[in-house]
Amino acid sequence: MINQLSWKVGGQQGEGIESTGEIFSIALNRLGYYLYGYRHFSSRIKGGHTNNKIRVSTTQTRSVSDDLDILVAFDQETIDVNYKELHDKGIIIADTKCKPQSPEDTKAVLYSVPFTEIATELGTSLMKNMVAVGSSCAILGIDISVFEEVVDEIFGRKGEQVVQKNLNAIKAGYDYMIEKLGNQVGTLQLEKGDGKKRLFMIGNDAIALGALTAGCRFMAAYPITPASEIMEYLIKKLPAVGGTVIQTEDEIAAVTMAIGANYAGVRTITASAGPGLSLKMEALGLAGITETPIVVVDTQRGGPSTGLPTKQEQSDLMAMIYGTHGEIPKIVIAPSTVEEAFYDTAEAFNLAEEYQVPVIILSDLQLSLGKQTAQQLDLNKVEIRRGKLIQSELPEVDGYFKRYEVTEDGVSPRVLPGMKNGIHHVTGVEHDETGKPSEAAPNRVAQMDKRMRKIKNLKFPTPVFTNAKHEEADLLIVGFNSTRGVIEEGMTRLEQEGLKVNHAHIRLIHPFPVKEMQKLVSGAKKVVVVENNATGQLANIMKMNLGHVDKIKSILKYDGNPFLPHEIHSKCKELF
The missing domain is CATH 3.40.50.970 (Thiamin diphosphate (ThDP)-binding fold, Pyr/PP domains)
Structure with missing residues (x-):
């Protein structure tokens, strides 16, 4: 049995690739597995290669995997584009209709399954994706009854007959693959999920x-x-x-x-x-x-x-x-x-x-x-805080309401339109405390200073997510947005090799969390910033705010694809 699986389905955009991955992953999610998916698709409505890579695990996972266990192909292009991700014991399940051929430089086993033919016999070729799902389940040793609820939710509005046809297609794909596999059924059988409900x-x-x-x-x-x-x-x-x-x-x-x-x-x-x-x-x-x-x-x-x-x-x-x-x-x-x-x-x-x-x-x-x-x-x-919004009755004032009043914290009282005694100007030009346009130099300085000091003492619950076990680390890896999972995985591999590694993922980009990041950067011998761009934008922001210019290095990727765990691991090792 295995505790983790990487599964990918590919074909031409518009022929049900997304729904194939959706149905497969929803069912596994309900069995209590953790999943992470990434969809490669073209910027067009129909046509062009597309694929959906899904990682299934018995533990939390937040990135796609380096390699691939199963590739489901609706055309030869899918095999040609993706087969190099398959490891030596990988499996290709391809539609017989495309006359699939296994590349010479792969040890992966190719199974030709008549997705389209089986689906057509059951009523419509559109159900070929369901046949593919059933075939995958045979290899994984998954009970296909788990799909009954999922298929009903997705196709129920189209009537019971449509639901049943799709379930029949899943079963037909499963049965065909069982016969094809023989004693190899459940070759990549997953350990059972914990059955817990998660989003x-x-x-x-x-x-x-x-x-x-x-x-x-x-x-x-x-x-x-x-x-x-x-x-x-x-x-x-x-x-x-x-x-x-x-x-x-x-x-x-x-x-x-x-x-x-x-x-x-x-x-x-x-x-x-x-x-x-x-x-x-x-x-x-x-x-x-x-x-x-x-x-x-x-x-x-x-x-x-x-x-x-x-x-x-x-x-x-x-x-x-x-x-x-x-x-x-x-x-x-x-x-x-x-x-x-x-x-x-x-x-x-x-x-x-x-x-x-x-x-x-x-x-x-x-x-x-x-x-x-x-x-x-x-x-x-989740709480709702509305700041200095005045919702009670305002006292009478002599003149206009000071909507842009100069205050110590930079935040002025705010009223809603139509409030009695709350009248003020609203304009895109520089203005005084009541909103009246003003180009006077002292007023300009006062209003600019007022606005700019608003966020000097900003309070944000968790400005930096940290996984920092070491007071003094060999390496600090920094990232933002979706690179968190792949950094965590690369970090684990580096730690297994004896390096002391800390991880910081910045949630508050601006104003920059100087205090939190300064301690982490100072406590690391080397710092590497992982980001999907060509110029190292986050690394440059860190240098602007923290210094340590010579210590901070970049790992960059800008070919349109997300990072893979082995890339973080190998690039970080090059620093030592």
């Missing part, structure tokens, strides 16, 4: 759920990969609590509409990817100078321009901190897991209102779209 979701859904739980009741957004699922989730959920989603004509309309709604007192979110954030930057400056709270999600992808819209990258870091013209305070948060995506999004709304600044939730494609097992979320941990 299985993508980061985008966690972000959307976090917003909903935090009291968000409006979203304005324009569809873009890999952020669209946030909008799709809230389109379904917000109306049930009196909220709504508006798909705007462009990104500029989305962010300005969100600013307007927040100004009116409604907790609002907008989400996009790099190109969309570029368009939002001018409006974020407006939110900064008017001190209007706003929460913005940036799901990073390959750039620049359209770049690699469906591939992994982490190259928006500097833009999110410094992208606006002029200087405004802002907060940039970077969750690394589904759980953090949920809790950090909920907290983002509190920070936006408490400090009256734009809060950017930085994600990346691997976190946003990669599906992973997550522990049950504790809704009781």
Whole structure:
């Protein structure tokens, strides 16, 4: 028996590859396994190679694996593109229709299974993915009855006949493979899962759920990969609590509409990817100078321009901190897991209102779209704090309300439009305490200083996730967003070889957690920063804030693919 499995399904985009992986992984999740998936897909609706790699384990896992146990191929291209990941005892299950051929330089065993033919005999070739799922179960020794509930949930709305046909297709694939395998049945049999119920979701859904739980009741957004699922989730959920989603004509309309709604007192979110954030930057400056709270999600992808819209990258870091013209305070948060995506999004709304600044939730494609097992979320941990928003009756004032009053902590009292005695100007030009435009030098300095000192003493629950067992470490590995799992795995391998390794994953990117990181960096002989970009943006931010320029090195990857554990391990070893 094995306690971990790597399984991949591939074919042409639009022929059910995603649903194959979805059904397979949901069923295994319900058996109590931990899963982590990464989907490689093209930036088109149909056509082009796509695959879904899923890691299944009896223990927590947060990265895809180096190698591959089973490759399910609907065409020869899938074999040609992916076979080198298979280890010597790996298995290829391929559709007979594509006349599959095993490459000469692999020891993996090829089983030709008539996915399409079996599915057609049962009613429609579209069910070939179900035949493939059944075939996989035979190799793994999985009881296919676990799929009954999953198939019913997915196809139940289409009627009992459709449900039964799909279950028949799974059984047919299972039976065919059992006969083909003979005494090799259960060759890669998994140890039993613990049967515990856990969530299985993508980061985008966690972000959307976090917003909903935090009291968000409006979203304005324009569809873009890999952020669209946030909008799709809230389109379904917000109306049930009196909220709504508006798909705007462009990104500029989305962010300005969100600013307007927040100004009116409604907790609002907008989400996009790099190109969309570029368009939002001018409006974020407006939110900064008017001190209007706003929460913005940036799901990073390959750039620049359209770049690699469906591939992994982490190259928006500097833009999110410094992208606006002029200087405004802002907060940039970077969750690394589904759980953090949920809790950090909920907290983002509190920070936006408490400090009256734009809060950017930085994600990346691997976190946003990669599906992973997550522990049950504790809704009781989510609190709603609205800062200095005045909701009681205001006393009479002589003149306009001092909406931009110069205060010691930099945060001014805030009122909602229409409140008696709360009238004030709101303008994008520099202004005095009542909002009246003013270009006077002393006023400019006072207002700039007021705004900039808001976040000097920012309180964030866990600015850095640390796994630091050593006071003095040989190596400190640093990352952000989705690289956490792969760093943890590389770290384990290095420790097994005798190195003392600490790990820091930065959740609060800006303002930078100097105190927490200075101690970790000072206590390490060497520091390496892992990131999916070409210029070492996080490493440069660390050097700006911490010094230690000669000590901090980079491990970079920017080919559109996520890091693999062996890459972290080997690159770190090169330092010694």
